[in-house]
Amino acid sequence: MSEFFQQPPRAGNRFHTDPSLRLLTQWHLPDAIYEQAEPQLERMGALADEVMGALAEQAETNEPEHTPYDAWGRRIDRVRIDDSWRELMRIGQREGLVAIPHERAYGAHSRVVQAGLVHLYDPASAVADCPLVMTDGAVTLLQEHDPGLAEHYNPRLTAREGAWTAGQWMTEKEGGSDVSGTSTVASQDADGRWRLYGTKWFTSAVTADMALALARAETSAGEDQGLSLFLLELRNADDTWNGLEIRRLKDKLGTRALPTAEIDLVGAAAVPVGSLGGGVRKLAGLLNVARFWAAIGGPAGVGQLLALARDYAGKREAFGSLLRDNPIHRRWLARISADYEAMLALNFETAAQLGQSENGGPKELARLLAPLNKLACARQAAQTGSELLESFGGAGYVEDTGIPRLFRNLHVHCIWEGTTSVLAHDVVRALGAPENAEAFADDICRRLKNLTTAGTARVKQKIESELDVLMPLVNDPREEEARRIGWGMARIYQGVLLAEFAEWKKSAFDDDAGFATAELFCRRGLVDEPFPETDADTAGRMAFGS
Template sequence: MAKQYVPRLTAREQAWTSGQWMTEREGGSDVGRSATIARPGDGGTWHLFGSKWFTSATTADMALALARPEGAGGGSRGLSLFLLELRQADGGWNGLTVRRLKDKLGTRALPTAELDLAGARAVPVGGLGDGVRKLTGLLGVARYWAAIGGLAGVGHLLALARDYAGKREVFGRCLADHPIHREWLARIASVYDAMVVLNLETAWQLGRAEHGEDGTLARLFTSLGKLACARQGVWAASELLESFGGAGYVEDTGIPRLFRNLHVNCIWEGTSSVLAHDVLRALKKPETGEAYIEEVVRRLGALRHPASGSMRECIEEALESLVPMINSPREEQARRLAWGMARTFQALLLTEFAEWRLNYYDDGTGVTVARLFAAEGLVEAGCDESAAALQAVAFTGQALPR
């Protein structure tokens, strides 16, 4: 199968594209509830029956789809991975019916459809079983794409905002000359730099794993990077849209489109809560948490420049808060834990880069970036409220006095 399809996917001319179809009405993030059934056909082929609720590769040449072979067990363990071509030799659909195209908030250039599979001809990938596990590598790359997508959108908007600030005059001065605007843009830029370094770290960890080295941190950073950078991308984009005033709200500038498109990075390949759950699952293996803690401690110990002192203390304090949660992870702390782990490592990476700039260029700008990023704290304050109290606030709200 690989010999047949990999050359088509990697061709320089007339290359094929592929989708991955997991999401169904019954199971989005919870793929174990997937209801698509696979029935055996002739010559080792299978036929898929069911619906896929969100397929963002409707114009692709092929797709990887999860389905449950008849008679297989329930849950995610009973799923298998299948490859199907979307078209038959005569150009007609391969047992597919498009119910409708989604009317989405953003990414409108990419058609997303609801599909019915009515006997679509498919072949199992690597035999039956282990369908979710076989998608793990693809999911990691897709999550990294979402993280770097947030980075790309913010970088675009930041470049526009910097240029605009040097040209737009307000109260007799350019925006760039107003202290309030300068500090505001600097804080946004510090978050952008934090997104850059975490994406680079994630890419390095993925590369190590792909070359046969220890991949413990690769899985962890894929989730942490996507969670942090996707969410930071939406925050930064919102701030940058505001920096243009009314012009940022007008469609013909292109800025609203960029803002809408960035939101999808928080949804595709796992929401923030799904990624926080994934971090919890990774931390069930004690070696994962140990590897993270050891990496932070090792790299903190390598910081030498006196200018890094305050940042070192800040990171050490954050790690002290994280260690108990890492060693005894609980669902009610999952988002706080994952977010804190991501931001703490971002602060560490920014401090490393700050030292490099000081040592090689005698440039203290990186120190300012790290301090700006860490100014609001790296680990969110804990919540001691009872489950019943949180339930009441979340789903009932506080009644206003009559």
């Protein structure tokens, strides 16, 4: 009797095995820019496939450890992270994941190239891109709000060798996403230097070189200067902590290789970023960048799972045939693939708009797409990832296949930089500026007008019908409709982008499968049905019980 061994799935170099990722990158880049970027994208795909996977497995197996005291009782707060995780971070730095949008070798298209690279890097990185996210955001913030600090720190943060990383320390027990609840205080000592005192509840870069922290500034004269932004280096010249104590490392659902800590600031020396006050306002540019990366992380993981599922379908037999030849399985993966392509399309359009806004272009669409992209793609990725886990049967539930790790790490993107409801609230706030709503309406209408083939006719009609429902909500945004507005705007944008992409693929490659993808995505509805007419008390009892 011969013993059967199932051949495991392999994703391969996803720049080659993931046509949606490759072609959406190509669609968004001029030919000359694509030719310039293609070798780097191929190299990143090869690194993820051939080098990073083993490093990620090692990093996730050897989780960070915190030692608060040495053998003699001295407070040391040593955090050990595996060398594999540091190497994963160095790979991202060497490949320019932080540097590219600031070097601007690709001009206004630099964020699109960056997005393609992050899609390939993220699933194989054991979330070592988290410090890179915050470093990219810190560079953006310092450029905008403090040229002096930017001149000093940004060359270190954007270096490709020996680079620094930056953290962003905003979250506290009292406020969570509501940073108005910040209780950390910045006080001036007798020499006029600023010192930070307080607790930060989530710090995902406790091993960074520097951090940006919110605190309430109180001058030596006792004047309250309001919520302000400060920069601190984590270590003193003698490598001791700069007024910082670590309470513990968080025990998390996923991102297990990432050292996330609770910390106490006990007189950490810091300097204000720009003038005092306006701390929340200064975070806007950083937040857009961080949300952009978080929105990529979800579909990046889905892309890895989908590549594995497609390969597995060609290796796994069930009921007398390969999974890929089973009509139920084919239609199921086709639907998942349509959702994945919709996420990618919105990711790359957001990258394009962000890049244009950073290079002197209009900012209205970038302001809206930052929360819309994160709202939709992070949550869609968690749902789609769950289905893809099922495609491997019991093997998808077994730790040493690596598949559960990918699935767990998807979920953090729904939390980082704002939950779905926080993002929906931000969309409603952005729509309070009429120019943002006008930019959305004008852009959608322009894109619809340019859809001219018979293949997109039904999709175009569906989107126009759904716009009749959505636009009154967009033009009169109310808080209680925030999630419906945000989801409706995001899905309509995804539907339009899929239709445009389908026409391009037909024109460039005589490939008409994109028409079916766009129609399949749009058929399930783009704008949610309204909440049943009821009073607030009844809604509360429905939500929380009588």
